[in-house]
Amino acid sequence: MSSDFNQDARRLRNAVEPVAAGVYFAPEAHTAYEELGFAGSPVTHEGAARPEMTSYFTSRSACMGQVSGEVVAAAFGCFNPKAVVPAVEAGWQIVSRKVILDARERGATTMLARVLGDRPEGIDRVTGLLKRAGAAARWEARPIYGGLRSLGFPGNPLGDMWRAADLLREHRGDSHVITWAVGGVDAVEILLLTEQYWGLPARSYAPTRGWVTADMDAGFERLEKRGLMTGEEQITDVGRAFREEIEVRTDELERPILDALGDDLAELLSHLDAWSEAIVAANSYPKRISGIYNIGGGPHFGSGLTVDTAASLYESKK
Numbered sequence: 501m502s503s504d505f506n507q508d509a510r511r512l513r514n515a516v517e518p519v520a521a522g523v524y525f526a527p528e529a530h531t532a533y534e535e536l537g538f539a540g541s542p543v544t545h546e547g548a549a550r551p552e553m554t555s556y557f558t559s560r561s562a563c564m565g566q567v568s569g570e571v572v573a574a575a576f577g578c579f580n581p582k583a584v585v586p587a588v589e590a591g592w593q594i595v596s597r598k599v600i601l602d603a604r605e606r607g608a609t610t611m612l613a614r615v616l617g618d619r620p621e622g623i624d625r626v627t628g629l630l631k632r633a634g635a636a637a638r639w640e641a642r643p644i645y646g647g648l649r650s651l652g653f654p655g656n657p658l659g660d661m662w663r664a665a666d667l668l669r670e671h672r673g674d675s676h677v678i679t680w681a682v683g684g685v686d687a688v689e690i691l692l693l694t695e696q697y698w699g700l701p702a703r704s705y706a707p708t709r710g711w712v713t714a715d716m717d718a719g720f721e722r723l724e725k726r727g728l729m730t731g732e733e734q735i736t737d738v739g740r741a742f743r744e745e746i747e748v749r750t751d752e753l754e755r756p757i758l759d760a761l762g763d764d765l766a767e768l769l770s771h772l773d774a775w776s777e778a779i780v781a782a783n784s785y786p787k788r789i790s791g792i793y794n795i796g797g798g799p800h801f802g803s804g805l806t807v808d809t810a811a812s813l814y815e816s817k818k
Contacts, residue, residue, distance in 0.1 A: 505751065505755070505758065506747075506748060506751045508758055508765060509750075509751035509754050509755075509758055510747075510751065511769055512668070512754075512757075512758070512761075512765065512768075512769065513669075513672055514776075515768075515769050515772035515773050515776055516665050516668050516669050516772060516776075517669060517776065517785070518775075518776035518779040518780055518784075518785035519612075519661075519662065519665045519772060519775055519776055519779065520662065520665040520666040520668070520669040520670075521666075521669060521785065522608065522611055522612070522779045522784045522785045523559075523604060523607055523608035523611070523662075524551045524556060524560075525548040525549055525550065525551065525783075525784055525785050525786065526549075526607055526608065526610075526611035526784045527549055527611075527784075528606070528607045528608075528610040528611045528614070529559075529603075529604065529607025529608065529611065530549055530551075530552070530607075531607070532603040532604075532606055532607040533552065533555040533559070533600075533603060533607070535603075536594060536595050536599065536600070536603060537594045537595070538552060538554055538555040538558075538591075538594060538595075539552045539554065539555075540552060545786065546783075546786050546787045547783035547787070548783050548784065548785060548786045548787075549783075550786075553583070553587050554587045554588075554590050554591050554594075555591065555600075557569070557572055557576075557579075557584055557587045557588050557591060558587070558588060558591030558592065558594075558595065558600055559600050559601075559603070559604040560576075560604075560644075561575065561576070561588065561644075561647075562597045562600050562601050562604070563601070563644065563647030563648045563650065563651055564643055564644065564646075564647035565597065565647070566592060566596070566597040567588075568585075568588065568589075569581070569584050569585030569586065569587065569588035569589055570585060572584050572585075572588050573585060574643075575643040575644055575674075575677075576644075576677075577673075577676075577677035577680075577681070577687060578677075578687045578690060578691055578709050579687070579709045579710050580687070580709060580710030580711050580712075580715070582710065583709075583710030584710070601651070605654055605659060605662075605663075608659075608662050609654070609656070609658045609659050609662060611779075611784050612658045612661075612662060612779075613658055614782070615775075615778050615779050615782045615784060616658075616775055616778060616779075618657075618658070619657055619658075620771075620775065622771045623657050623658070623661055624657070625767070625771075626661055626768060626771045626772065627657070627660050627661040627664055629761060629764055629767070629768045630661065630664030630665055630667070630668060630768070631653075631660075631664045632760050632761070633668060633757045633758075633760050633761050634649075634664055634667040634668055634671070634757070635760070636756045636757055636759065636760035637667070637668075637671045637754075637756060637757050638753075638756060641674065641678055642670075642671055642674035642675070642678075643674065644670040644673060644674055645667060645670045645671040645674050648663065648666055648667050648670055649667065651663070665772075668757065671754070671757070672750065672753075672754055675750050675753035675754060676746075676750045678753065679746050679749045679750045679753065680746050683742070683745070683746050683749075685723075686719075687709070687711075688706060688711050688715050688716060688718070688719035689719050689722060689723055689728075690746070691705055691706040691709055691711065691719075692706055692716065692719050692720060692723060692729070693723070693728065693729075693735060693739060693742070693743045694743065696734065696735040696739075696740075697735065697740060697743040697744070702733045702734070703716055703733075706719075720733050723739065727739070728742055
């Protein structure tokens, strides 16, 4: 594996994230949804208003059509279907697909205009690079990316840039679900592994995806049997290597995007990094924990441990 390639893939992921996903935290988006009849943001943390989940599930999934909650749960991957299904059913009682898509676009672009201005310097170049990368991406098994592609581009500078960034964000998200599902973990297990891979306390992240104590109890038990967690609910070296390999393989699924950008990646990142920092500073995306996305690399990065060899290593130590 190439550590330079993996770092480039993750730098792109990090730079795109607040630009594309600021829509879930922007006050403009919350206001737009409230005007349609959804509840407002339930809590503000670190200055950012967190999404109300009925409008979140409905707005993010609408690119795929006015689909059922079961379809949304399958596409999003890590959320508890018991939370997703009733939320989506409720959402479609409030609003139609076109109306929620329009509100989502309006919320995102209004926030971006507030933070970056109507036409930030370099936006045409950035949009061109993002579109080039998105056009090179693979479609297979990527329902959210495919849904976004079906919408086309809004036809204005900020809207086109945001849509192009969202395409890359959701493509990697789809790739990540593919990777951990093939790796043999379920939604609860990947969340429990990710918490400690990110350096967060056990059981601190999984509940935000709708999983309850009984789900997490059972998930830790399954992970312990595989040698990925200890009986004290702490990630093992093998578990950390397993989780890092999931990220490495996700990086690999994004290779066509990185190849399409080539030497222009640095130029793209110089703009997106600055814009993302401005969005975070404006409380339209949560303040990032320093290094959270790269904590998992640690001593296992590039060590040769893989999803396949991690399991055999555990067996050899028993």
